[in-house]
Amino acid sequence: MALWTWGANSHGQLGVGTANEQVEKPTNVELHLYESKIKQIACGGGHTLLIDNEGKLYSCGWNSKLQLARDTAVHNIDRTWSLSGVTFTNIVCGWDFSCGVTDDQSIIVWGSNAYGQLGMPTTPKEYFSEVMKPKRLPVHAILISMGLRHTAIVNSKGEVWTTGCGRHGQLGLGNEILSSDRFQKVQGVGKISHLACGQNHTVAWCSEERALYVWGDNKHGQLLLCSEKYKKVFKPNKIDIGVKQEVKKLLSGWTNALLWLEDGTLLAWGRNNWGQLGTEKSVVTGTFTHIKLPDGRQVQDIALGSEHTICLATDNTLWAWGWNEHFNTGIDLGNQILQPTLVPLQIDKNSKITQIYAGGAQNFVVVEK
Template identity: 25%
Template sequence: MSWFGFGFNAFGQISRRNHSDNDQENSIVYTPTEIKCHVGEKSEKSSELRASWSRRASLHLNGGRSLCFAGSNSPSGICDTGCTDAVVGESFLILGFPDRFESWDLDSDEKIPIWSMDVKTLCDGVGSPFNLPLIPGGYIAMKPPFYRPLSPHLKATRLALGDEHSVLLSASGAVYTWGLGSHGQLGHGSLSSEEQPKVVEALWGMRMTFVATGGWHTACISDGGDLYVWGWNESGQLGLPSRAVRKAPKYQTSEETVDLPTCGDQPEGEKDTQVFISIQSFPALVDITPSSELKTVGCGSRHTAAVTRAGDLYTWGWGQYGQLGYETSRSDEPYLVEFFREQQLRVVDVTCGAWNTFVSVVKKEVATS
């Protein structure tokens, strides 16, 4: 399994920068590029990857777990840690170990974590699987206070943290959200904020299997492979019609490039019937392709990437830094990233930084006669 990245690379979070090259070209990776991390003297492929705006943390399983860190203010002394999971932000790095959790200040020169918690204090000495930021009894936030409890009745199986809101998936497939709701990112049909987890009632009765958050939008996948989205759609990141995207004279549709009328071109007596969506405050179903079922989804600051069960990658939203994997500044329709299909690669996972995209791939098996 290999990881590829594309998009914003000003801090070398995708590939090492050559400062003798053109700075603008060096800051953006337009073509998906394989990521190879150096652990010790060896170059290894990542097994898991986490990203923020300016940083990337890669976990390796070859001969034991180790961490490779890339991007702004890469900390020293944290590689070869034996950690089992990691979450990276702009100020802190969260590490999980079989017996403890740690938080490292990425703006500090200190060689020790600024906070730690023993697993035994959370689960009475009994080890428990976890999936950061979820931990036994609660979750780890990306700013103090780091440990935050969750009610046991939620039975959380997955948690995603946005810039200002959170989304939780329960064992029964219900979705809960809380935090800032000013862009409809909570999915409760209003722009109100919530201090405590509140179930997304519009999805009640439909079992969800995956949740993800971006800067101000949220996505989830049902057990049937359907995609539901809500929140801010200013750049088309929900895959719904966006005025900011379609106001240009030319707009690329799924079939062809067409000329859209501007205000000056509108025939007299005729009104524009196109409905644009800036904020979607409750879940909306988005069709990627008529027959595709989705496996996983990732959200950046203002873009979204989804992987089908067949192994194709579709992206949409803001693409100014190449984070969509094809040449456009923004799109409010999902488009296939042709690169992976052309290279006979099947996409199996995706994670997004704020302005870039990372995908895990395997080589497609070619049938022989």
């Protein structure tokens, strides 16, 4: 098994042993997992978490708010010994904060809590710090997502609970509650099956109702509503987008969102200033675009960074589009890639890409023989 990476590396978040502005081409990462395999990778604003198939946690990169759950920053993907007694099944990163779901479905949070985004009380100041070492919360989560300054979870009943900054409505708790330092239940949503936090918005999908629920900032149409009429939405707005099939993934970048459907269709909406929606055409806010891979290729997997996308096709080719200022896409064609373009990943013809991850401006790709 091999791990490849590229993109922004100003904090050493790529795990290649150094911190520099960017890594321009897919580069191999030296890993020391001691015979275990990569289960999942999560990317924050400048930090990276990894868990192996035994549930052990590793981390590297930016650590200004202790978002690595360690005392010092590291530039290699190293074992996070402070949490060595915990078995993780899922990991999530926000901008400068982190979370892990344990094997008993409880959650452990760490990093910045300046806005209450960890669900920990921010007062009294002498007791609760704005920077938190790992704390286990009395909360159970099936799904979890983190944005710039807020966190949302879905529990086993399909309920959504949110915490953190809500100035743009991203908490969905109404215009009276613009911040929270503990998880509060979002009213007015169905049983949620998919969830994604953007920079200042939240999107959720209810499989039973085949409906999208949206709330938060809509300046760029990231809620699939007309931005002139709905600048900020403080309570969940239910939208029927005419999808009558299962959703494989609901993803969000900073100001754009994407649905990957069972039949392979990719529906994208929101901001397109860097080509995030995979099209050169002008996009009307409040409408979605269909993203298509060249030559009729089908989607195997897809991942969103803050303003770029990487997509694995079923023929083992990798495609990317969007913001490219730090070679986020791995393609040497300027600061924006306006449509799906082949990533020059030089791998052995007997190897297969099995996992892809993106976040912030960095990417990771797992390759197996």
